[in-house]
Amino acid sequence: MKDTQLLTQAVVDMEEDKALALTRQLLESKTDPVAIFNAYQDAMAEVGKRFEKGIYFIPELVMSGDMMNSAMEIIKPYLNESDTRDTGKKTGRILIATVEGDIHDIGKNIVSTLMALNGFEVRDMGVDVPIDRIISEAKEFGAQIIGLSGLLTLAFDPMKNVVERLEQEGIRDTVKVIIGGGQMDDQICRYVGADAFVTDAVAGISLCKNWLNGSI
């Protein structure tokens, strides 16, 4: 097995010390830092797959994200300018809030954590956030994605209102809107006028990554 594959394996197996030791070793033996970075990306993808299969759970997602962040700190000094463009920069700006009238935040917090671990610049506005504040914060922050969370049916109308306000302000085309929560489905998504809905965090992250890769 190639050394970078061993690294991927160590991350996937949640062997933190081994992964970081391998990372240092590879850097010292002049392995391309971008290849090392890619080994971590491959590991994250496999961890995500295992999560979807119910073999891994939220802690494995958090731990692999933390390993990746620690590794990035070690890799950074070895990267040159052009590499940094590919690996170092934040992948996108996402604003996250549980909408007005709803205080459920467990799912939202997990999405925030995982988004940040996946390199997104996250602004988490908390729960029961009024529409006005979401709109003004989205403008100020330059959000590329707005993630609206809610568990209760009474969250649907505020979500719809956010989309309508974006239209009124003429900025609907500059931002993607994704809604998340246990009850979300296609019908609610259309009612709200969102670009997509998700019911689990990992699906939301891969969707947002796809948007950014297609440059929104």
Place this chain on the structure above:
Amino acid sequence: MIIIGEKINGTRKAVGKAIQDRDAGFIRHLAEEQVKAGSTYIDINAGTPPGREPDDMVWLLDSVQAACDLPVCLDSANPAALKACLEIVDKRPLINSVSGEKSRMEGVLPLALEHKTNLIILALDDIAGIPETSSGRMEIVRRLVSLALDGGLTQDQLFIDPLVTAIATGTGNAIITFETIREIKAAFPMVHITSGLSNISFGMPLRKIINRTFLSMCVAAGMDSAIANPGDKDLMGAVLAAEMLMGKDRYCMNFNKAYRAGMIGA
């Protein structure tokens, strides 16, 4: 242990449908089942949009009151729905809930004070959200308890929720809850302490084991109430055992009686 039976909640699909169809038989069955299993309160939560919620909550309340003699826990942040229920409620209800959020302090708290209801107080507000330290949560609790006491409620009418966040995203999260419980009991010895439990195990396998171990540890810290499914025999067994081990069950009679009644154990 004061059990607030959580099963009549419109965000559960079957219950949502029963509310839509006005299927009183379904609701009656859920109420009776929870009475039998040892509930102290029956929680009712319509989970419907604000416009519909007053009618739906009143209907739920009527259905539950027709089915059993237990007091209800009015689970809504909608002042119109609470008001409508308070006009027809038979026994002193528990309102779920007020927090440091402006809308709830202005909309829910005055109703609880006016009707002298029992009241659940959440340790969160608009500014801090859910504080990540017990002292942050205590600050909110102190503020809200003072308002409730000044408004004429007694300590034992108050149920403080120390709040629970997922252990999957922070391995210190349960400890924050335990510490908050201890600090609440030290500051206000006569208040009750309650909480939902399932948040603790979000994103984890074997959630039930985590939930009931957590509840036992909360009881050890001073919790005396839970928003839970009383039909979960393993959970109820853990609660009764924890209370007994904490010296709160004279001659172990609650535990043994529950065993003989088939309410706990296999």
